[in-house]
Amino acid sequence: MALAKPAPIVACVGTEPWLREEAIRALAAQCVTPATAALDTTTYVLAETPPAEILEAARTRPLAGPRRLVLVRGPVDAAKGGMDWLVQYAQRPAPTTCLVVEFEEAVPAVFRAAPAGTIQEMPCQPLRGGALVAWVRQRMARAGGKTMTPEGTQALVARAGPDLSRLAQLVEQLALFVGPRPQVTGQDVVALVGWSVEERVFAVVDAAVRRDRTTALRVTRRLLEEEGVAPEELLGAIGKHVRRLWQVARRAEAGASPQQAVQAAGVPWSAQAAWLPLATRLSSPAVTRALERLLETDVQLKTGVGTPLALLEPYVWELAGLGQAAI
Numbered sequence: 001m002a003l004a005k006p007a008p009i010v011a012c013v014g015t016e017p018w019l020r021e022e023a024i025r026a027l028a029a030q031c032v033t034p035a036t037a038a039l040d041t042t043t044y045v046l047a048e049t050p051p052a053e054i055l056e057a058a059r060t061r062p063l064a065g066p067r068r069l070v071l072v073r074g075p076v077d078a079a080k081g082g083m084d085w086l087v088q089y090a091q092r093p094a095p096t097t098c099l100v101v102e103f104e105e106a107v108p109a110v111f112r113a114a115p116a117g118t119i120q121e122m123p124c125q126p127l128r129g130g131a132l133v134a135w136v137r138q139r140m141a142r143a144g145g146k147t148m149t150p151e152g153t154q155a156l157v158a159r160a161g162p163d164l165s166r167l168a169q170l171v172e173q174l175a176l177f178v179g180p181r182p183q184v185t186g187q188d189v190v191a192l193v194g195w196s197v198e199e200r201v202f203a204v205v206d207a208a209v210r211r212d213r214t215t216a217l218r219v220t221r222r223l224l225e226e227e228g229v230a231p232e233e234l235l236g237a238i239g240k241h242v243r244r245l246w247q248v249a250r251r252a253e254a255g256a257s258p259q260q261a262v263q264a265a266g267v268p269w270s271a272q273a274a275w276l277p278l279a280t281r282l283s284s285p286a287v288t289r290a291l292e293r294l295l296e297t298d299v300q301l302k303t304g305v306g307t308p309l310a311l312l313e314p315y316v317w318e319l320a321g322l323g324q325a326a327i
Contacts, residue, residue: 006030006067007120008093009086011111013103014124018164023122024100028069031098036065046074046102051085058089058099068097076101078108090114126162133157136167140184143168144175151186151269159193186269200227201237206271208320209245209278216316224309231301231308235315239294242319245278246287252279282322290322 040062062068160166207216223229244265251261258279
């Protein structure tokens with residue numbers, strides 16, 4: 001993310017803190033040196049600082065090096081004239097200063113109207129799907145000098161979620177954990193991090209997919225009563241897997257092969273064989289009804305209509321009959 005020549009104004013756009021801090025570190029490396037950083041770097045909290053004070057710092061020439069770095073922390077509010085000072089500064093920015101501002105969402109059009117080359121945007125949006133997987137692999141190669149199997153990457157993302165700070169920490173730990181081995185596997189992730197709630201709940205859906213109601217109900221009861229998984233968390237994880245069922249059905253209806261449909265939906269490698277028949281057996285309307293029932297169950301849980309087990313067991317029972325109904 002290093003910038004060869006930072007623009008006079010750099011806008012960090014998005015809410016992912018790790019990407020934002022990485023962008024700022026890259027900017028600092030381009031603008032100041034360890035010897036000049038103390039004199040030529042100034043940081044302000046936007047909500048606590050008058051714009052006039054920020055503008056004065058931005059227009060002050062650097063004291064020890066060729067560039068000055070002014071960091072404005074906190075999102076700029078485009079409403080009610082909250083960025084008038086920034087729009088005015090963008091018309092005539094100080095050429096020896098790099099002013100860094102933050103936006104939670106897209107940069108407003110009025111700010112984009114600045115002269116060409118004045119503003120540079122750094123994307124800091126949370127990563128999802130393939131972008132998140134690619135980031136994990138790149139991080140492992142760069143930080144640990146190792147590769148990850150697809151199963152290992154998927155297992156790590158399932159445990160840490162989209163939190164890049166947590167993922168970066170686990171990547172470093174995994175690189176040390178495997179020692180001289182060049183590749184990190186799914187077994188390594190399980191050994192170091194343990195099983196995630198999502199993976200434990202997947203056993204419920206996987207049993208339902210195989211029409212094994214006994215196992216699906218037994219695992220549901222164990223998760224609630226023995227392992228202490230919160231009912232809302234369990235239902236939310238089930239919902240994620242049911243949405244995968246819907247994706248499988250929709251892709252198959254659109255002409256994808258069973259294997260393509262299952263892989264594109266992100267079904268874990270170990271369960272793909274059991275899910276392949278669903279691509280030709282399920283219909284998206286049937287799974288849509290299962291999602292609607294899930295929402296009903298969620299409302300009942302939150303309003304205390306019944307005990308968690310009394311609400312979840314009937315839903316799991318119905319889910320296990322989904323494939324049969326569609327044959």
